Amino acid sequence: MSRHLITVILVVIICQQGFASRILGVFPATSISHQFVYRQLTLALRERGHELVVITPDPINDPTLKNYTEIDVHFLYEDANKIVNCVSPPNKTTWLEKVQDLAEKFMLMSQRILSHSVVKKVYAPNSGEKFDLLIIEMLFWQALLPLAKRFDVPVIGVSSFGLSLHLQHRIGNPVMPSHPVHWDAEIKVLGKLSLWQRLWNLVYAWRLVHFIETDCLPRQQMIARKYFGNDIPDIADMEKNISLVFVNQQAPISFVSPNVPKIINIGGFHVSKHIETLSQDLQKTLDEATHGFIYMSLGSNFKSTMLSNKTRGEFLAAFSQLPYIVIWKFEDILPGRPDNVITMKWAPQQTILAHPNIKAFIYQGGLQSTEEAVSYAVPVIGLPILGDQYTHVNKMVSLGVGKKLGILTFNRMDLVEAIRSVTTDVNYKERMLKLRDLMEDKPYDSLKNAVWWTEHVIRHKGAPHLHSTTADDPWYQRQDMDLIFIISTVIWIAFSITLFVLYKLLVYSINCSKDNRQLMSKKKRA
Structure with a gap:
């Protein structure tokens, strides 16, 4: 009996080791509240038997954790602390203006991570490092995406709050500028909006996307080429083809909106199941x-x-x-x-x-x-x-x-x-x-669900079946904007021609009427 038990245990261990993967996590945000979310996911994956290498400015620093290596980039806080006071009157600006002001900081953060001596040893061509998956925080650090190309692995993006407008657009999610789910759209009024408010939201949203596309992404591409070489793919395409995105949104406390299949909502990871004692x-x-x-x-x-x-x-x-x-x-x-x-x-x-x-x-x-x-x-x-x-x-x-x-x-x-x-x-x-x-009241534990999806991506070497073809379409084809424009133009031309014809008929009728009156008048005089 004991032999059978030992055999079963060995089989389970071998199976677990066979499935165990090596995962690289990159989470640059200089905010402990954001890091708590990512930390719960990486620790849960470690508990499943996976090996983690995590780049973070807030390491756990627990030497008892096995198969969990941290690369400390706490120096990123030095740049974060230089941000001006965000609650003072001079900073009552839009999110677009804040992003424009902070763009240089995001570029510097990408460079400082990639130039870090320990990080460079990891992604060096002759490092011998191998991974099965890259999990990366999605926001403004696209220069880090070529890490996936270097190790030839799929990518899972993760956000500790709602996904930004430019990322929604990149992966093919519907961008509805007047919908309150878009926290960076600077929506000032909830509920029924006037035509002018909707027009302003539309202009603002696409100005934000345009700035990211034409300013931030090209500069991030230059940084990526500096550290990974000129032969790297376009980082915009890499971001578009990301396998999966974990977004920290829960329907009961969010403004619900449609999502493409590759967006998996998570939430509540950091809420403790065990209450600590107070002093x-x-x-x-x-x-x-x-x-x-x-x-x-x-x-x-x-x-x-x-x-x-x-x-x-x-x-x-x-x-x-x-x-x-x-x-x-x-x-x-x-x-x-x-x-x-x-x-x-x-x-x-x-x-x-x-x-x-x-x-x-x-x-x-x-x-x-x-x-x-x-x-x-x-x-x-x-x-x-x-x-x-x-x-x-x-x-x-x-x-x-x-x-x-x-x-x-x-x-x-x-x-x-x-x-x-x-x-x-x-x-x-x-x-x-x-x-x-x-x-x-939900059918599954959010953290366990996130772990399952992570392993799903690893098992299938990415998740191309979740990719939305809308991400491949130019902006004017999304939601059939080009067709709406063509139909509207045809209707307008037809309407204009109709008006022109009616105008000509009206003028012709008036002229005929005048001619008839003149003719009748001449006959009477005769």
């Missing part, structure tokens, strides 16, 4: 908050210290009027804070949100924080600052589980009113509980 002092404070407490955080990228003194003063004045304790993630000393405000340089956010005494969550609208708020059924007050944060807050407001304020325009009374609304109106909490149930 004794914080646990005691929250337990004794008999009236409840409010938690405020502007996330990991935007610090509360970036707020102007005037804005801080409005927050403090509003908080002083509340019967609640306020836990504020504030990265420095905060002078003038009232007794009910407690500041923390770092806060265990998920554990705080899971506490039963919490009343509301004041945040910047980040997707990961939104997922956490829903997972723990906490009503929100959003003060969006940049990018997709406006979309997430708009969605929360549309679902009736939160309020939205302008980070630069609100006053203390606005904030007090918003807090009182979400804390005293039980409908906000009830709707959030229903939203949480809806999020959890």
Whole structure:
């Protein structure tokens, strides 16, 4: 019996080793909240027996992890920290203008990764390194795509938030400029739009795509040729033919839109299944908050210290009027804070949100924080600052589980009113509980589903059967725009000819009528 058991175990081990693949992951984003999403995927793949080599600015640095090698590119934060204050009035610009300002930074990031000594050893032609798959973060680092050509492997793209407009267009997804799912389309109004608003959204969306196509991509191509040689394929084509794209969007908390088959929605990877314990002092404070407490955080990228003194003063004045304790993630000393405000340089956010005494969550609208708020059924007050944060807050407001304020325009009374609304109106909490149930009601675990799709791509050496032919069509053939133009032109020409003929007939009739009157007049005189 023991021999049979040993044989079975050996067979299972051999089968697992036979399927185990070597995967290269490249995730340049200088944001720990983004990295948490990617980290959960790579760790899950490691648990399945695959070997991972991960390029990241936020390594785990756990020497006990086997088959998990990290290449630390934390130096990318040096460039990220040079970004100007995104919550100051001079930066009230569109996403297109921000991308234009940051384009140089994205180019520099691509070059710094490819010129890193350890990374260069990996992709050197004589390195001896072999991989079965490349998983890469999709945003503005297309110069890294030739890594797939170097190792002759398929590519899976991944985004920790909604896919940008130019990437939607590249892979053949329908680009609907007035649809709120496009967070970078700068949509200011939700619901029924006027003709002028739709026209502006159309112009803006295609200006953004045009800038990426004509400015960013050619420069990324030059960087790629510098490090991989002149014989590399066009990176636009490589991006178009990517095998699969994981997009961190969940239908209940997103503005739903049609997707091509190669887009696989994921979400909630980073939400912990095990709540960590709080420090004794914080646990005691929250337990004794008999009236409840409010938690405020502007996330990991935007610090509360970036707020102007005037804005801080409005927050403090509003908080002083509340019967609640306020836990504020504030990265420095905060002078003038009232007794009910407690500041923390770092806060265990998920554990705080899971506490039963919490009343509301004041945040910047980040997707990961939104997922956490829903997972723990906490009503929100959003003060969006940049990018997709406006979309997430708009969605929360549309679902009736939160309020939205302008980070630069609100006053203390606005904030007090918003807090009182979400804390005293039980409908906000009830709707959030229903939203949480809806999020959890799905036929599979999102992380396991992502692992399955990853292995599907490896098994089939890519996923050409998921490729949409719309990605190969020129822009004017998508959604039959060229046919609509031809039909519209024919109708307009036919209409114009008809009008011209009618005009000529009318003129002819008038002239005939005049001639008849003149003829009758002559006969009468005769």
